[in-house]
Amino acid sequence: QMTEVGDGEGAVSIVAWPGYIERGETDPAYDWVTGFEQATGCMVDVKTANTSDEMVALMNEGGFDLVTASGDASLRLVAGQRVQAIDTDLIPSWSKVDDRLKDAPWHTVDGVHYGVPYQWGPNVLMYRTDVFPEAPTSWNVVFEEQTLSDGQSNKGRVQAYDGPIYIADAAQYLMAHKPELGITSPYELNEDQYKAALDLLRAQRELVGRYWHDAMIQVDDVQNEGVVASSSWPFQVNLLKADGAPVASTIPEEGATGWADTLMMAADAEHPNCAYRFMEHSLSSNLQSDLSVWFGSVPAVPAACSDGSGQQTQEGCDANGFQDFDRIRFWTTPTADCSQGEGACVPYYRWVSDYIGVIGGR
Amino acid sequence: MRPDRAPWWLKAMAGGGLLFLHLPILLIFVYAFSSEAKTFVWPPPGFTLQWFGRAWARPDIWEALSLSLRVALIATLVALVLGTLCAAAVARTRFFGREAVSLLVVLPIALPGIITGISLRSAFSLADIPFSFWTIVLGHATFCIVVVYNNAVARFRRVSGNLIEASMDLGATYGQTLRHVILPNIATALLAGGMLAFALSFDEVIVTTFTAGQQATLPIWMLEELVRPRERPVTNVVAMVVVLVTLLPILGAYYLTRGTETVAGSGK
Amino acid sequence: MTAAVSFRGVSRHFGTVKAVDGVDLDIAEGEFFAMLGPSGSGKTTCLRLIAGFETPTAGRIELFGEDVSGRPPYRRAVNTVFQDYALFPHLNVLDNVAYGLMIAGVPKAERRRRAEEALSMMALPGYGGRKPSELSGGQRQRVALARALVNRPRVLLLDEPLGALDLKLREQMQDELKTLQRKVGITFVFVTHDQGEALSMADRVAVFNEGRIQQVGSPEEVYARPRTRFVADFVGGSNVLHPGVAALFGGRPAWASLRPEALRLGPPEGARITGVVTAARYLGAATRLVVDLGAGAPPDGRSDVAVLVPGGHPVPAPGTRVGLAWDAEALHPMATE
Amino acid sequence: MTAAVSFRGVSRHFGTVKAVDGVDLDIAEGEFFAMLGPSGSGKTTCLRLIAGFETPTAGRIELFGEDVSGRPPYRRAVNTVFQDYALFPHLNVLDNVAYGLMIAGVPKAERRRRAEEALSMMALPGYGGRKPSELSGGQRQRVALARALVNRPRVLLLDEPLGALDLKLREQMQDELKTLQRKVGITFVFVTHDQGEALSMADRVAVFNEGRIQQVGSPEEVYARPRTRFVADFVGGSNVLHPGVAALFGGRPAWASLRPEALRLGPPEGARITGVVTAARYLGAATRLVVDLGAGAPPDGRSDVAVLVPGGHPVPAPGTRVGLAWDAEALHPMATE
């Protein structure tokens, strides 16, 4: 472990969610990389990943310094010894981090920190305002066949996320609609609960034309393939709105799953000094503020909402869910040992193959 | 006497088939001039040339293009050497395992590209070889060998063994025969094979995905842009240019080997 | 005088195939020597052994008294005219002809002069600029000759050089080749499977069968006095008589040959041998009849003979019984095999 | 009797090429008819017109008195033996032979029986299971014949069926074909550019040149009494004498033909015509000499004649002056062209 941050190595490579590291190429107003590069001489190289599994795979492969890991990836990375503990003392802005996040279990193991919180937010329900004059109040618009206001069925016009973690969205829906299953956490499902979730997803397969795997493709599908409702990220909603598409988002009454991401440093990082500098940069610059506008997420630094470091405002933060921290069920990796007992829950690897089966129509 | 005897329905099916092959490509050309940037509205609402300028100004395109060209060039050179040697051995001599060698050469294209890609990738990872320009070249050269080989073998068969014997009969050593007889006679076939190999490498995306680290060749760039477009019409422009650029070597190879019994390019 | 080419017990086996099998042979300097034999009899292999494209599996080859084992083709004073001519398609006619000179390091001007001279000799002056593909078969053949001869080889090998030409051109080139060989005076070794060609061109003929030489001799010897049934059969035309039939014709009871043109037709009455005409083949200059000798013939031999009736003589219709006459010395007994 | 095949003013032009040009022709039933001519003279096109692969651009073709215009090949009682045999490479010999019967819907057992019968007739019993690629040239030829004949055509067309065979096999197949035609008794129309083949096999020969028929007649007529210089030249062998030379030989001052075997050698003293031997070609059964007549010949004609010396007679060496003798009736004057 490092004891002080030395001179930069001239480069830093980051595995990130799409939209997380912007250098003004898509929109010149959103750039939190160029300044960093000029200031530190660390040139930023980004590899995007669309799912947590992809992130883990990329990190396992090696060659990266940092990763913006969600809660369902972070502990896997720690367990696989792909990321290293960090010294928060070397990151002056650590103190500014939201207290709700400072010791969050998805990056703190036995009191040791493996990374700095990056951003968090909900998986929202995106809908087309021309088809839904009123915001839908339930996720049932994507789970159950129904006739929409334009007189046509929702069949073939909704999407779901193409990642096994989406099983949790189904479980969350069941928490509200089938309380008899006794689901307490969508990430801790026993066999019966799990089976119920899969059944719900199999029914959903009939409604879904294509699963969304990539944020940009979803944007495309809303514009060109007649998609009217889907689980989504605020990011896509913002992009579509910017293009003038009639869309909006909401968190329905069942609540929302969500992500809380952590910037973690690879165990064998080639550019540790630049990596530390970027971690500091992520907390201290316009990044938190602008990113929360750009992606529709909530900053890990509460001050970024109002300190004018970027374009975010407190209203904006609130709209993105700043106050909903406790309503959001953050992604975590399902494990066999859970609050229902040791080996009581269905572990993640089964989520993976079963979800592939569901998508394949099984 | 034949051409006028083809029944109308055969002509229609053949012509229709050709159109089917070409219309989608032409469509991209049309979209390259579309004034609508976000959606696939058909017919395009207006026409513009602005995307060509935008494409020109994008450094990432130039980087990808340059990488693709360099990779294709080196892979072609490697394939030229290896493919020609192999063709010479198979066409000119009989040896135990000759069949196996020709099978081996065909294997990288007869097996799906993803197999080539993933096996090279896992070999790199087992051998702790980091991804680089050279890993891309290695992958491309492997499946490019066969096009050079195919062209060279066909030509070697045509350049009868007699020519080589005639040269030695007239006093030339192996070296002199190579220089004065063999090379001049296989030159166009090698050039054609090289052009095809170049085009094949220039277009390859699947193997590249697995053998490139962070570097993007033009097809990788395109794949990225198709999936995650920044300026969709710019992608259309690049697509159109890529098609036009690949066609040049193909036409070249065709004209170089026209009239011989095996016209280049029939096996990709 | 040492032989130009000499084979001593030379064999060339390919696996179990005995392409050439224990051949002894001497070809004199200045000779026009033909190798005649059916397909697969080893003629080409012999030629390739001389040129150095093959190495013998046994025996020893000498060129002008020197053992040439282990000497590659480019170190032998021998040139070859290939059956398909093997002209270099990328070079024009002049450069084809000058190729050997270029390899030998002859300066440009001189090799040009000598190549053009060779082309004139082949009645191809002014053709130097053409590509081989722009020539007719006969012209290509002459270019191939010029290309070989310009190197002043001591032996010229020709592998069925006329095989690809059509009948008319072939006869013309036969005459030209013969004339040329007289003119340059070097040894020609000529491979063919056409006995007419061998007979009309060669000073001496070697008849090959299954990798071995059956007979070597002048065309007349080979044609008129075949040593074996195979030679008689292959060189052709001749009647090969079973020992029993030979006896009927007044010879020793041994296999014998009798040329169809030596048989004369007459009335059956009083003839020593009679037979029935079974087939007639009009050849223009003559008619070839098949006469069945009937009962007189032994059971295991052919019972018919061919008779050549010169043009102008009356030709009996099939079915006619005829008598045969011949001169005793026309009957040629031969080695049994 | 109606002709088997009859052409009335038939032409087949390809653009400007007059492949067949105003041909009138009658081929009798049961005839062995040869079409002879140089390459490109229209023989194949004529055959294809009969088979129905081509349609005439002018004129009318009848088969057994019926106009066959517009009738496709598969509705004509005619079968073809192709030059390359056109055996189906994916079918074995039996299935090749049975092909026509299968198409005609003959039940499997019967067509098998008939195909095997046809193969036996062609001396190929037991070959049914082989693929065409496993046969020799002569065997393929016989399969092609069997395949055509098993359909019992009324006319069999053969396009240079022996062209691909080597000499020995060719002569053997000539005999077989001839015998076969006698046996089956149907009309054979046979295309060849080899005059020896035409002469030895056909009942009648049509000599083609540039899409037109120059002469139709028996082999003897065509060989001994050619109507035109072209026929004399092409049918070959004959000396074609310039009117001036013909006069020397005692004929009318018109183009004439004189067969080499009709000339006899003698001492120059007292001979009507003398000349110098310039070349000799040993043919085995005979030797063909070229005798130069020297000054006596007119400037625009050939001044040499060929003389055939039968085997057994003495052959003068080149350079020898010889005298020539001949019978007056051997000189045959002909139509000028």
Next chain:
Amino acid sequence: MSVLADSGPRPAREGVGGRLSDLLWRRPGVLLALLLVPPLLWLGVVYLGSLFALLLQSFFSIDEFSGVIDRTPTLKTYGELLRPANLDIIWRTVLMAAAVTVASVAVAFPIAYYAARHARGRWKALFYLGVMLPLWSSYLVKVYAWKLILAKEGIVGWGFDSLGLGRVLEAFLAVPGIGGNSLSVSPTGTFIVFVYVWLPFMILPIQAALERVPDSLVEASGDLGATPGQTFRHVIWPLALPGVVAGSIFTFSLTLGDYIIPQIIGTSARFIGLAVYQYQGTAGNVPLAAAFAVVPIVIMGSYLAVAKRLGAFDAL
């Protein structure tokens, strides 16, 4: 004749070149080795070695939680491969590959037939290039073009609508198993794009096979009484078969391995290529990806063996 007057001895060819040449003449094996060693090192060692390494990986397993690979040999991964969801993928892919192959033959045959047996001169060149150019033009561009064509708001939809046939398309898309919300998210869409993209690979070998059929065989068949239809069935089709098989090697192999087309056009249901790609890249489950990769290797291996026996190999 002066040029030919005296026969001089050959100039001796000395130097390294001459001696090397003598060596090669005396030992043809050395020449063969010189020719073969470099390509064999590359293909035999690097390429086959990699394939072998891949095979080896399929006997490793993965720790499901951390995604770290455990390198102790086990058959566990193959057990995983045989799970129903994965068997679905294999079955779906093979079915698609077969359907694509059959359809390619149907579309390719008339084109190849016309080009081989009717087109002459300029038309022949036109057909040839007309097939070659799409074959070699960018694969991604073609896939992309089809995305535009098949999208709900794309050209096909527009075309059907402007012809007033929108209902027909809808009725078709309502068919379960092949339909979907729009062509671009239906199995039919995936199928069309596969056929389109691999079509040239089918046309060229068929054309080559047909060109090797001499006209005289077709004439002989007619001469023996066969109508054109019978000639096709009994002569042309059997003789074109090696070309068809050669072409199907490509259509089959390329469909088995492709992961881009089903990702861009289709229902999100996995195909083998996509599964390999995602297990390896997305999920980091290299052992399972390797086990999946063995499937096309086995399928293509058997296919090649059959093709070889049918003589389709020279047509590659």
